Amino acid sequence: MSNPPFGFGPPDPDKRGENEPSDPGGAEAFNQLGQMLSQLGQMLSQAGSSAGPVNYDLAKQIALQNLSETGDTKIGFASSGDANTAVRDAAHLAELWLDAATILPAGATSTVAWSARTWVEKTLPTWQRLCDPVARQVSGAWMQALPEEAKQAAGPLLSMMGQMGGMAFGSQLGNALAQLASEVLTSTEVGLPLGPASTSALLPANIEKFAEGLELPSSEILVFLAAREAAHQRLFSHVPWLRQRLLATVEEFAHGITVDTSALEQLAGRIDPANPASFEEAMSSGLLEPQTTPEQKSALNRLETLLALVEGWVDVVVADAIGDRLPGADALRETLRRRRATGGPAEQTFATLVGLELRPRRMRAASALWKLVGDQHGVEQRDRLWSHPDLMPTAADLDEPLDFAERLGSGDVDPIAELERTEQGKAAQDKSEQDRQGGKEDTGDQG
Structure with missing residues (x-):
């Protein structure tokens, strides 16, 4: 984890002095404290009563406000009608080409042009x-491990701190x-199914900015990106376990977050129950930066491998199409x-929000593996x-793609058919067991 997740890391040094009183014992300190509490009250009233560890009402407000201030509210091209038509035409052409490159059918029932604001609303x-x-997990870890005397000293401010934490997140x-x-550029650029299903x-507005300096026709760029989006949708729509596995692995990683409790003594010394600002300063001091556990490393490895397999497959299929x-x-x-390999906006934001950093080099390895399997064994x-999921290549297979391809083609046994036979046999065994249980119950009733 190169970027610590929510609530961790030192405060912005450029802003550190803005709210710090120059005379802690004088009237200025009390004036600044009053202003801070007044601002806090305004934020609480404006942010609504969003429950949970993150105030998503506030997140949406800030995101949309920032986009309005930067002018990122247009849908792109000359008008929204032109953008929607261009996107639909590009997607239709891309789907026709993809039909010959994969056995997975089209997964999207609609193709739309979004503005940046719409992306925020649809993916939130x-x-x-x-x-x-x-x-x-972050907020709960330090709250649970806080010494009892610190909890008692803080009293009702702990509940306020929870609300403040939700606002900070x-x-x-x-x-x-x-x-x-x-x-x-698209709804699936981070490799995850962020938008609505199908x-x-x-x-288009972001695609126009991306196209600047590429010296390629905008129509070509649009069709290429539409093909990538459509290929992602084919996977997410027709591989039932994929969406749930990706999101569940992120959740598993999060549940493994732990906090170094030895830092709590230093934290307790920094908290002044009479000054709510001390809570925020303590949380942002970096003392409670989470520790990576072996379980987290395992979950991270599985997530990176699966995301690499998704991106590698899309890369190969789109190239073939x-x-x-x-x-x-x-x-x-x-x-x-290169956009992915240099840590583009998708990877950086994902690392900041969830505490995970993807390894783009795995994506190239996955692309090479899928290309090899397709060339040797067919689409x-x-x-x-x-x-x-049990048939998917592993992280070790990405290191040795030739071995995986050879195992896949060795002998006369089809691993897919073998798996189907195993599942059918298990289902028949379960049904037989149910029938036996039913027979016993009938015999008991007759008796």
């Missing part, structure tokens, strides 16, 4: 599922989402790869591996 429910476990989330919304979405149809396709493919065999 998924961000809530991703961020809640992290924020809840909401503020972080809002600022991060605003930044990402102004740069993300909906492909592109952000487009072929020589778009002269600039290879250049676009490499541009997007159908390659795509049927998605039918069950």
